[in-house]
Amino acid sequence: MLQPARNDNKYIFNELDHINQLRNRIAHHEPICFAAGLPVKSVSYAQAEYQRILQLFNWMDIDGPGLLYGIDHVTEACQKILCL
Numbered sequence: 010m011l012q013p014a015r016n017d018n019k020y021i022f023n024e025l026d027h028i029n030q031l032r033n034r035i036a037h038h039e040p041i042c043f044a045a046g047l048p049v050k051s052v053s054y055a056q057a058e059y060q061r062i063l064q065l066f067n068w069m070d071i072d073g074p075g076l077l078y079g080i081d082h083v084t085e086a087c088q089k090i091l092c093l
Contacts, residue, residue, distance in 0.1 A: 024061060024064075024065060025065070027058060027061055028058060028061060028062055028065070031055075031058045041054055041055050042054075042055060042087075042090045050090060050091065050093070052087040052090055052091060055083065055087060056083075056087055059083045
């Protein structure tokens with residue numbers, strides 16, 4: 010199991026806060042597939058947050074791919090967005 014570089018509460022809180030910000034953007038129907046402030050397609054933000062979620066699963070010793078099996082379409086969706 011990989012451990013966070015710093016396992017203090019502040020570091021973990023900040024990591025979870027990034028995920029919460031993503032959740033809020035999705036809940037408020039804000040775009041997450043454009044470069045920041047630009048009308049240019051980019052899925053780097055979504056992909057980075059997805060990797061952050063998977064890393065947190067690893068820290069908690071959760072089988073992320075097993076947990077998300079059948080409902081994980083992030084990579085496919087990002088590829089479709091880039092092909093538009």
